[in-house]
Amino acid sequence: MSGVSVTKGAEDAVPATTDLVVLSNVNKHFGALHVLQDIDLTIARGEVVVVIGPSGSGKSTLCRTINRLETIDSGSIAIDGKPLPEEGRELARLRADVGMVFQSFNLFAHKTVLENVMLGQLKVRRTDKKAAEEKARSLLDRVGVGSQADKYPAQLSGGQQQRVAIARALAMNPKVMLFDEPTSALDPEMINEVLEVMQQLARDGMTMVVVTHEMGFARSAANRVVFMADGKIVEEATPEEFFSNPRSDRAKDFLSKILHH
Numbered sequence: 001m002s003g004v005s006v007t008k009g010a011e012d013a014v015p016a017t018t019d020l021v022v023l024s025n026v027n028k029h030f031g032a033l034h035v036l037q038d039i040d041l042t043i044a045r046g047e048v049v050v051v052i053g054p055s056g057s058g059k060s061t062l063c064r065t066i067n068r069l070e071t072i073d074s075g076s077i078a079i080d081g082k083p084l085p086e087e088g089r090e091l092a093r094l095r096a097d098v099g100m101v102f103q104s105f106n107l108f109a110h111k112t113v114l115e116n117v118m119l120g121q122l123k124v125r126r127t128d129k130k131a132a133e134e135k136a137r138s139l140l141d142r143v144g145v146g147s148q149a150d151k152y153p154a155q156l157s158g159g160q161q162q163r164v165a166i167a168r169a170l171a172m173n174p175k176v177m178l179f180d181e182p183t184s185a186l187d188p189e190m191i192n193e194v195l196e197v198m199q200q201l202a203r204d205g206m207t208m209v210v211v212t213h214e215m216g217f218a219r220s221a222a223n224r225v226v227f228m229a230d231g232k233i234v235e236e237a238t239p240e241e242f243f244s245n246p247r248s249d250r251a252k253d254f255l256s257k258i259l260h261h
């Protein structure tokens, strides 16, 4: 198309960097436990990274450091070229830029589905009420629960609640979405409806970090698999490489357990 006009400055039109999330030499301890050890991880804009590894390897802690739900002892974390803010309003803004979806949905029980998806927009983004409602309804439609907008969370299935939680995170226009085992609390028949929403997000170009045991999702949606064990990133590879030819004994052992259970 020749009619496309570039009215913005060049600095707006072109992202400053393709790297959206950069962890450099990150270390964290819980008392004597060295839970994150020299973590270097760079996530590009639009990339989908699946993090897998044994229980206790530090996957959740890694996710939580990225939106500063956990502090780090040394190293650095930057989002979109800026170091994580320590506190205050800047930190609230960062948290809004980094959408997080947990195993437990953490919806407000005394608010309707619609209100849950409007709340952050009103409080953090200071969106006006009408615009917030329009956006909430459109996101609820997008994740397939538009008809549930006026119900309370307890009136929804687990799969529906998790899709509301995804819509709530998306309502903040996050730069990156973190998912920490989003389907592991769900009954089997509800897992796919949540994975499908995540697949669509990935296709739409969302930058995503996903901790999951759903290897089908990893194979079909991930650009890269990061395998963690004992607080370290042991391997990083494309899903094809990782699943067909894991290099480390830890990864081979882990895959043999989860693929044949």
Ligand SMILES: Nc1ncnc2c1ncn2[C@@H]1O[C@H](COP(=O)(O)OP(=O)(O)OP(=O)(O)O)[C@@H](O)[C@H]1O
Binding pocket: 030, 033, 035, 053, 054, 055, 056, 057, 058, 059, 060, 061, 062
């Ligand atoms: N707040 C905390 N205080 C002390 N130890 C913690 C805390 N949070 C996590 N840990 C410990 O840190 C280690 C890593 O925990 P983390 O939750 O990051 O692992 P994970 O890889 O997500 O495991 P899982 O697959 O079971 O979810 C574990 O040994 C855990 O017991």
Ligand SMILES: [Mg+2]
Binding pocket: 059, 060, 061, 180
């Ligand atoms: Mg975990």
